[in-house]
Amino acid sequence: MALALIAWAWLLFRLHAPMAKMPDMAMAGMAMDGTAMGVDPWSSAYLTAAFAMWSIMMVAMMLPSAAPMILLHARIDRSESESARLLHSLLFITAYLAVWTGFSAIAVMAQALLLDTGFLSAATLAPNHRAAASMMLLLAAGYELTPAKHRCLENCQSPLIFIHRYWKGGAAGAFGIGLRHGLYCVGCCWALMLLLFAGGVMNIAWIAPLAVLAAIQKTAPPQWRIHQWTAAFLLLLAAWLIIL
Numbered sequence: 683m684a685l686a687l688i689a690w691a692w693l694l695f696r697l698h699a700p701m702a703k704m705p706d707m708a709m710a711g712m713a714m715d716g717t718a719m720g721v722d723p724w725s726s727a728y729l730t731a732a733f734a735m736w737s738i739m740m741v742a743m744m745l746p747s748a749a750p751m752i753l754l755h756a757r758i759d760r761s762e763s764e765s766a767r768l769l770h771s772l773l774f775i776t777a778y779l780a781v782w783t784g785f786s787a788i789a790v791m792a793q794a795l796l797l798d799t800g801f802l803s804a805a806t807l808a809p810n811h812r813a814a815a816s817m818m819l820l821l822a823a824g825y826e827l828t829p830a831k832h833r834c835l836e837n838c839q840s841p842l843i844f845i846h847r848y849w850k851g852g853a854a855g856a857f858g859i860g861l862r863h864g865l866y867c868v869g870c871c872w873a874l875m876l877l878l879f880a881g882g883v884m885n886i887a888w889i890a891p892l893a894v895l896a897a898i899q900k901t902a903p904p905q906w907r908i909h910q911w912t913a914a915f916l917l918l919l920a921a922w923l924i925i926l
Contacts, residue, residue: 689742781864808882826913834869
């Protein structure tokens, strides 16, 4: 909880602080007047700042939704000492976040490519045209209905079944199951996270709802079929952007 709150506090401060106090965001393609600075998106300074932003954003958005799995893992762990159980929980969390850090690296490469090709605005990190945002929404909606989404979501929605299937004791087992859960989580939510490009990576009003949606999908009962409702909503939103 503390780690997630710190990440959200960082996002709220950095995305709303005056640009003069945000040198790292300035390197990520922003200027004090909101216009592009002409920063090379493939420069080491840009990539480093963008990677830090994405990594912290993934901690803020995805760690809370993993809480049920983390707590169940800690409860089932029957290691003899409290310190060993704590270590195993930390290894689980570390492995889970390592997977999302890897996703952040891929997202940064995608961001640099989209900026380099003019697909995204350097000032807002949002698409330059409504049609581009609609394409992203349609892509995400389509993925919500795929068997891959269903399988990954099934493993995320049922912590007890997941633990029963993949449980292994010890430090190596805790790290391994954390990696596995992280991979299933990425498989479940990668398209939703890439929707950050559709509404603007720097837009906290877009980041927060996506985080809530991901958490609801992962914790809601399977019979609610939240992913299907999500697909329908994204299709409607895409159509609305096209019509306007």
